[in-house]
Each structure stands twice: as structure tokens, then as C-alpha cells.
Amino acid sequence: DSGVTQTPKHLITATGQRVTLRCSPRSGDLSVYWYQQSLDQGLQFLIQYYNGEERAKGNILERFSAQQFPDLHSELNLSSLELGDSALYFCASSAYSGLSYNEQFFGPGTRLTVL
Amino acid sequence: AQSVTQPDIHITVSEGASLELRCNYSYGATPYLFWYVQSPGQGLQLLLKYFSGDTLVQGIKGFEAEFKRSQSSFNLRKPSVHWSDAAEYFCAVGALGTYKYIFGTGTRLKVLA
Numbered sequence: 432d433s434g435v436t437q438t439p440k441h442l443i444t445a446t447g448q449r450v451t452l453r454c455s456p457r458s459g460d461l462s463v464y465w466y467q468q469s470l471d472q473g474l475q476f477l478i479q480y481y482n483g484e485e486r487a488k489g490n491i492l493e494r495f496s497a498q499q500f501p502d503l504h505s506e507l508n509l510s511s512l513e514l515g516d517s518a519l520y521f522c523a524s525s526a527y528s529g530l531s532y533n534e535q536f537f538g539p540g541t542r543l544t545v546l
Numbered sequence: 547a548q549s550v551t552q553p554d555i556h557i558t559v560s561e562g563a564s565l566e567l568r569c570n571y572s573y574g575a576t577p578y579l580f581w582y583v584q585s586p587g588q589g590l591q592l593l594l595k596y597f598s599g600d601t602l603v604q605g606i607k608g609f610e611a612e613f614k615r616s617q618s619s620f621n622l623r624k625p626s627v628h629w630s631d632a633a634e635y636f637c638a639v640g641a642l643g644t645y646k647y648i649f650g651t652g653t654r655l656k657v658l659a
Contacts, residue, residue, distance in 0.1 A: 435589075473650075474636065476648070535592075
């Protein structure tokens, strides 16, 4: 158990809909990262937050957005869903951002299926 | 641009045999290197990491990896594979200030009884 929790575990929805994925980082970790794992794209970095502020953006679509709240949990919002958004979405957390390098601890993921 | 290559998509070994999974990276500065394992339906678990120092790194579950700067490689090894090692293995590179990992495409390991 990495200490990172993600809810829900599974999500099934229809095209055009909007969903919210939630992540709670390990106790004390200030950085949260979101990744998408799909069969055709592999594991892709989406976005990172550090202590409530966006720090880095990767291959995140404009239909997707995220935020990190004062209690450090994070939410990834996916809107106008398309079939191709079906994937496993991972959240990871780490202790620091930029000052030194620390490994990331991954949650169990949320499997999103868009029908 | 930073990249990570795992040349072997699938590897099959017999239980008790030795294992080596290859990872090559491309990065201009000293990279921070990681190996993660993903069991079916599970998240990613860190096996080992290389930040600096001794180029032979020991990890959990009996795995080790060797950083070879001249070959831009960070291959994962295990002297004797167990059936429970069947999983997908990901190599990743990170660099100070970039805040993210770049993952390889993964190597799926199958273990024959």
C-alpha cells in the first residue's frame, strides 16, 4: 500500500459526460501528479500540483482540468468525454518539488470506461 | 528530448531462471532513474531508484539494476525469477526541475512454471 488513495476505482460513463476523479496523497506529500495509462499511448504525464499550485503540464487535453485543495487532495475533471478517453488514470505523490528529487508513490488508479 | 526505450515488449522466462530487462534513456544531464512494477489490475510499485553514487542499485523483491552512463542504460536484473514476478515493468527517467517522469512503454514478463 503506497499510502495514495484514489476514488472511484471504476467509472463507467457515456460520451459527452463529465466526471471527477479524486486523489488523496500520502501524508505529508505536497506534490500530486496525474498520469493517464492507455493501450496506445502508454503512461503519459498529465499535470502536477505542488501545495495547491500548478507546477507542470504534460499532454493534458483542454477538456481536462485539475486542482489541488488546501487539504492537499486533488481532483481531475474530465469533460465532454470521448471514447478515446477510456484509460486508467493514476495519481502519484511525492514529498518535494524541484528542490530535490524524490520518488513518486502511485495510487491504485481509476479505470474510466467511456461508452 | 528526453526519452526512455524499453526494447522488449514481452519476455518469457522459466521460473528459477535469471532475468534482465533492458532500459535505455536519452537525456542531456544526469538522470534520475526508476524501475516500477505493475501487477495486473494494480498500481505501480517502486522497485528501485538511482540518484547518484554506486551504479549498482539494490531494490525490493531481489531486484537490482546497474546504471551505465556510457551506454545510457539502466537494466533491471534478478538472478532467479519467481512465478509471482509475472507483471509489467516500467523504466522511468526524471530530472531535477522537470517535475515529471517519462516512462518507457513497459515490458510484460511472463513466467513459466
